[in-house]
Every structure is written in structure tokens, then in C-alpha cells.
Amino acid sequence: MAVYTDVNEEQLARFLEEYKIGHVRSYKGIAEGSENSNFLLRTDTGSYILTLYEKRVDQSDLPFFLCLMQHLARKGITCPLPVERRDRQLIGELAGRPAAIITFLEGMWMRHPTVAQCGEVGRELAELHLAGADFPMHRANALAVDGWRTLWDGSRDRADSVVPGLVAEVEADFAVLERDWPQDLPGGIIHADLFPDNVFFLGDRLSGLIDFYFACEDFYAYDVAVCLNAWCFEPDFSFNAAKAAALTAGYQSVRPLSAAEQQALPLLARGSALRFMLTRLYDWLTIPDGALVQKRDPLEYVAKLRFHRGVTTPEAYGIS
Ligand SMILES: Nc1ncnc2c1ncn2[C@@H]1O[C@H](COP(=O)(O)OP(=O)(O)OP(=O)(O)O)[C@@H](O)[C@H]1O
Numbered sequence: 001m002a003v004y005t006d007v008n009e010e011q012l013a014r015f016l017e018e019y020k021i022g023h024v025r026s027y028k029g030i031a032e033g034s035e036n037s038n039f040l041l042r043t044d045t046g047s048y049i050l051t052l053y054e055k056r057v058d059q060s061d062l063p064f065f066l067c068l069m070q071h072l073a074r075k076g077i078t079c080p081l082p083v084e085r086r087d088r089q090l091i092g093e094l095a096g097r098p099a100a101i102i103t104f105l106e107g108m109w110m111r112h113p114t115v116a117q118c119g120e121v122g123r124e125l126a127e128l129h130l131a132g133a134d135f136p137m138h139r140a141n142a143l144a145v146d147g148w149r150t151l152w153d154g155s156r157d158r159a160d161s162v163v164p165g166l167v168a169e170v171e172a173d174f175a176v177l178e179r180d181w182p183q184d185l186p187g188g189i190i191h192a193d194l195f196p197d198n199v200f201f202l203g204d205r206l207s208g209l210i211d212f213y214f215a216c217e218d219f220y221a222y223d224v225a226v227c228l229n230a231w232c233f234e235p236d237f238s239f240n241a242a243k244a245a246a247l248t249a250g251y252q253s254v255r256p257l258s259a260a261e262q263q264a265l266p267l268l269a270r271g272s273a274l275r276f277m278l279t280r281l282y283d284w285l286t287i288p289d290g291a292l293v294q295k296r297d298p299l300e301y302v303a304k305l306r307f308h309r310g311v312t313t314p315e316a317y318g319i320s
């Protein structure tokens with residue numbers, strides 16, 4: 001359930017006076033999502049998403065996220081467009097939290113994406129990378145190798161209680177990743193969390209990308225690696241090579257990967273699997289049972305991590 005902060009009709013009506021989107025016709029909390037409070041808002045002028053930013057989002061990052069969506073939407077990426085207030089600002093305050101309104105995107109996310117849909121995601125990811133190339137704002141990736149260390153320091157003591165032997169496995173990963181992490185691959189704006197629940201489809205046609213709240217600057221190929229993890233494994237955690245081939249081919253149809261990017265993919269995929277394993281493990285160990293924040297299974301990413309440890313060439317991801 002992701003409505004942490006309640007909003008009453010009066011507060012909302014007052015908030016909407018700052019916008020030019022008419023009066024509220026209806027609004028209801030959206031259960032999906034875990035970071036922020038989201039509402040589906042219908043007004044005289046259409047449907048919108050109202051988001052109240054909760055504690056896990058750093059308020060100083062909000063201008064970056066919202067201006068990035070505005071930039072990408074103007075460049076033809078089908079992502080939500082933040083609605084400007086009368087004072088032209090994108091962020092206001094509602095029920096004591098920073099809040100914004102963004103346009104509603106049609107479509108639904110795929111719980112079991114097809115090979116064709118993986119190809120679509122790869123293509124759109126490359127379009128996003130190209131469209132972000134001239135975005136003028138900056139944000140370092142807080143969840144790059146140094147950030148993983150911090151998460152691990154907060155989880156290591158109890159990690160073996162979740163998966164026996166995990167401490168030794170992860171220490172070995174850190175030794176390799178900290179030594180061999182690439183220094184100079186092509187990079188720029190990346191989405192960094194393009195999971196199936198952040199991509200909408202209408203049939204096989206991709207209709208929108210959402211949730212830019214991890215977007216940052218990092219290697220483009222790292223974003224491909226995030227998608228390989230998020231899209232190309234089956235519910236039993238087995239790797240689907242046909243989906244990976246479609247995803248990387250879709251990406252390369254727009255932005256070919258250099259030889260160095262291709263060679264780095266196994267390590268980037270391993271690092272990205274470690275990143276999601278660590279955030280999930282940290283939440284698993286620190287969020288009390290019964291809290292509103294949805295805890296995701298770290299074991300899924302332990303399995304993916306084990307898969308990537310055994311990969312040495314980019315051919316495994318369908319790159320020939
Ligand atoms: N622009 C949009 N158009 C339509 N639906 C949206 C839009 N933005 C968000 N939603 C809906 O709200 C839900 C939560 O959004 P979002 O993923 O951004 O939340 P979050 O709290 O940041 O969650 P998380 O980071 O855990 O995925 C989505 O699954 C989707 O159903």
C-alpha cells in the first residue's frame with residue numbers, strides 16, 4: 001500500500017488553486033509503488049497523478065527528477081509531463097509534504113513480459129539515453145559502488161541469517177567489483193530503475209515510462225545491465241537468453257554498444273544484481289513487519305547474482 005500521507009478534500013482543493021487544471025472531480029490512493037504516496041486525480045481537464053514525496057526521497061533531488069521528466073517528454077519520450085503551477089514551479093506542498101502533479105499515462109505494466117516487449121524496452125532505453133544527452137542538470141548515482149558498501153555495512157552482520165553463506169559470497173563480489181569496475185565507459189542520464197512495473201504497454205507497443213526517482217548520471221551500459229536483470233529472468237529465476245538477445249538488439253538498433261561496453265556487460269550485470277540485492281536485503285532486515293513499505297525479496301537477486309558470476313562474455317546476453 002503506498003499512501004503514507006492522507007489528503008482531505010479541502011487540502012486538495014486549496015492545492016489545486018495553484019494550478020490551471022480545473023477543479024477536482026475525484027481522487028483515490030494508488031496501492032502500487034512503495035516510495036511515495038500516489039493518487040489518481042481526475043479534474044475538469046483530465047487525469048493526473050498526484051505524488052506526495054515521502055521521507056525516502058531527498059527533497060533536494062526533486063527539481064532534478066521533475067525537470068528531467070519535462071526535458072524527456074519535450075524530446076518525445078513517452079514519460080509523464082510535470083504540470084506547472086501558476087507560478088511556473090513544478091513542486092508545491094500538500095499535507096506537509098512536497099508534492100507534484102504529473103500527467104497520467106495510458107497502459108499497463110506486464111507481469112510476464114514477452115520477448116517482443118523486451119525488445120521494445122531496449123529500444124526505448126536507448127532513446128531515453130539519447131534524449132537525456134543534453135539535459136543540463138547533474139545528479140551522481142547514490143547507489144553506485146560506494147553506496148553499495150554503505151548498505152552492506154548496515155546488513156552484513158545479519159546477512160547469513162537470510163541466506164547461509166551470503167556474507168562470504170558478497171565479500172567476494174565486492175573484491176572483484178571494487179577492483180574491476182570500469183572507469184571510462186560512455187555515460188550520461190540513466191533511468192537506473194527501469195523494471196517492468198515502471199514501463200507501460202498497450203499490447204506490444206510501449207506506451208510510457210514512469211518513476212524517474214532513481215535517475216542519475218552513470219554508464220549507459222549499466223542501465224542496460226539493470227534491464228537485463230529486471231526483464232530477462234523468469235519467475236523461477238532462470239535466465240531467458242531470447243529476452244536478453246531481444247533487449248540488447250532493441251537497444252543497439254538505436255544506440256550501438258561499443259566493444260568496451262559489450263565486454264563490461266557481465267561485470268555491470270553482476271554489479272547491478274548486487275545493487276538490487278543489497279537494497280532489498282537492507283529493507284528486509286531493517287523495516288519492521290507490518291510497516292506500510294513493501295519489502296521485496298532479496299533472494300531473487302541472490303539468484304541473479306549467482307548467474308552473472310558465471311558469465312564471462314557478452315555473448316551470454318545475446319550480443320554477437
Ligand atoms: N504518470 C502515470 N500514469 C499512470 N499511472 C501512474 C503514473 N505514475 C505512477 N502511476 C501509478 O502509480 C504507481 C506507483 O508509481 P511509482 O512507481 O512512481 O511509485 P513509487 O512510490 O515511486 O514506487 P516504486 O519506486 O516502489 O516503484 C504505478 O505503479 C502506477 O500504477
Ligand SMILES: N[C@@H](CCO)C(=O)O
Nearest residue numbers: 193195276279280296
Ligand atoms: N525496482 C526496485 C525497487 C525500487 O524501485 C526493486 O525491485 O528492488
